[in-house]
Amino acid sequence: MSELYWLTETQVERLKPFFPKSRGKPRVDDRRVLSGIIFIQRNGLMWKHAPSAYGPPKTLYNRWKRWSRKGVFATIMTELAAQAQQTETVMIDATHLKAHRTASSLAVKKGGALQTGDG
DSSP states (O other): OOOOOOOOHHHHHHHGGGSOOOOSSOOSOHHHHHHHHHHHHHHTOOGGGOOGGGOOHHHHHHHHHHHHHHTHHHHHHHHHHHHSSOOSOOOOOOHHHHHHHHHHHHOEEETTEEEOTTO
Protein backbone atom coordinates (compact mmCIF):
# COMPACT_ATOMS: atom_id res chain seq x y z
CA MET A 1 0.00 0.00 0.00
CA SER A 2 1.18 3.52 -0.73
CA GLU A 3 2.21 6.00 1.93
CA LEU A 4 -0.62 8.12 3.28
CA TYR A 5 -1.76 10.95 1.04
CA TRP A 6 -2.51 14.41 2.44
CA LEU A 7 -3.94 17.42 0.66
CA THR A 8 -1.96 20.56 1.52
CA GLU A 9 -3.65 23.45 3.32
CA THR A 10 -3.26 25.47 0.10
CA GLN A 11 -5.09 22.78 -1.89
CA VAL A 12 -7.92 22.64 0.67
CA GLU A 13 -8.26 26.43 0.57
CA ARG A 14 -8.53 26.26 -3.23
CA LEU A 15 -11.28 23.61 -2.97
CA LYS A 16 -13.30 25.27 -0.17
CA PRO A 17 -15.44 27.45 -2.46
CA PHE A 18 -16.89 24.23 -3.94
CA PHE A 19 -17.82 22.66 -0.58
CA PRO A 20 -21.51 22.63 0.33
CA LYS A 21 -22.51 24.85 3.25
CA SER A 22 -22.47 23.02 6.57
CA ARG A 23 -25.93 22.70 8.12
CA GLY A 24 -26.39 22.08 11.79
CA LYS A 25 -23.29 20.69 13.44
CA PRO A 26 -19.89 21.47 11.87
CA ARG A 27 -18.41 18.93 9.43
CA VAL A 28 -15.55 16.69 10.41
CA ASP A 29 -12.13 18.02 9.26
CA ASP A 30 -12.41 18.49 5.48
CA ARG A 31 -8.68 18.03 4.85
CA ARG A 32 -8.54 14.71 6.70
CA VAL A 33 -11.71 13.31 5.14
CA LEU A 34 -10.95 14.39 1.56
CA SER A 35 -7.37 13.11 1.84
CA GLY A 36 -8.80 9.78 3.00
CA ILE A 37 -11.27 9.64 0.12
CA ILE A 38 -8.49 10.34 -2.38
CA PHE A 39 -6.28 7.70 -0.74
CA ILE A 40 -9.03 5.05 -0.94
CA GLN A 41 -9.86 5.88 -4.57
CA ARG A 42 -6.22 6.12 -5.64
CA ASN A 43 -5.39 2.72 -4.16
CA GLY A 44 -8.64 0.95 -5.13
CA LEU A 45 -9.35 -0.03 -1.52
CA MET A 46 -12.59 -0.86 0.20
CA TRP A 47 -13.73 1.80 2.66
CA LYS A 48 -13.20 -0.53 5.62
CA HIS A 49 -9.48 -0.67 4.78
CA ALA A 50 -8.96 3.07 5.22
CA PRO A 51 -5.97 3.83 7.46
CA SER A 52 -7.09 5.08 10.87
CA ALA A 53 -5.24 8.38 10.33
CA TYR A 54 -8.14 9.44 8.09
CA GLY A 55 -10.79 8.75 10.72
CA PRO A 56 -13.63 6.23 10.69
CA PRO A 57 -14.23 4.56 7.31
CA LYS A 58 -17.96 5.23 7.66
CA THR A 59 -17.26 8.98 7.81
CA LEU A 60 -15.20 8.79 4.61
CA TYR A 61 -17.84 6.76 2.82
CA ASN A 62 -20.73 8.94 3.98
CA ARG A 63 -18.99 12.14 2.81
CA TRP A 64 -18.07 10.56 -0.53
CA LYS A 65 -21.60 9.26 -1.07
CA ARG A 66 -23.36 12.48 -0.01
CA TRP A 67 -21.06 14.79 -2.00
CA SER A 68 -21.15 12.49 -5.04
CA ARG A 69 -24.95 12.59 -5.05
CA LYS A 70 -24.86 16.39 -4.82
CA GLY A 71 -22.37 16.61 -7.70
CA VAL A 72 -19.69 18.28 -5.54
CA PHE A 73 -16.80 16.20 -6.90
CA ALA A 74 -17.95 16.63 -10.51
CA THR A 75 -18.16 20.39 -9.99
CA ILE A 76 -14.69 20.48 -8.44
CA MET A 77 -13.20 18.59 -11.40
CA THR A 78 -15.03 20.73 -13.96
CA GLU A 79 -14.09 24.02 -12.32
CA LEU A 80 -10.45 23.07 -11.75
CA ALA A 81 -10.20 21.93 -15.36
CA ALA A 82 -11.67 25.25 -16.51
CA GLN A 83 -9.05 27.12 -14.46
CA ALA A 84 -6.18 25.06 -15.87
CA GLN A 85 -3.59 26.68 -18.09
CA GLN A 86 -3.87 23.97 -20.76
CA THR A 87 -7.50 23.47 -21.69
CA GLU A 88 -7.10 21.33 -24.80
CA THR A 89 -7.41 17.92 -23.11
CA VAL A 90 -8.60 16.92 -19.65
CA MET A 91 -8.39 13.25 -18.71
CA ILE A 92 -8.96 11.18 -15.60
CA ASP A 93 -7.41 7.73 -15.62
CA ALA A 94 -9.59 5.25 -13.76
CA THR A 95 -8.23 2.08 -15.39
CA HIS A 96 -6.52 0.84 -12.21
CA LEU A 97 -9.68 1.22 -10.17
CA LYS A 98 -11.81 -0.50 -12.81
CA ALA A 99 -9.31 -3.36 -13.17
CA HIS A 100 -9.20 -3.80 -9.39
CA ARG A 101 -12.98 -3.93 -9.05
CA THR A 102 -13.33 -6.23 -12.06
CA ALA A 103 -10.76 -8.66 -10.66
CA SER A 104 -12.48 -8.56 -7.27
CA SER A 105 -15.85 -9.34 -8.82
CA LEU A 106 -14.39 -12.42 -10.57
CA ALA A 107 -13.36 -14.01 -7.29
CA VAL A 108 -15.59 -16.95 -6.47
CA LYS A 109 -15.70 -18.70 -3.11
CA LYS A 110 -15.79 -22.47 -3.54
CA GLY A 111 -15.51 -25.03 -0.77
CA GLY A 112 -14.16 -22.49 1.71
CA ALA A 113 -11.25 -21.47 -0.56
CA LEU A 114 -11.17 -18.30 -2.59
CA GLN A 115 -10.52 -19.02 -6.26
CA THR A 116 -10.41 -16.84 -9.33
CA GLY A 117 -10.89 -17.52 -13.03
CA ASP A 118 -11.88 -21.00 -14.21
CA GLY A 119 -10.63 -22.63 -10.95
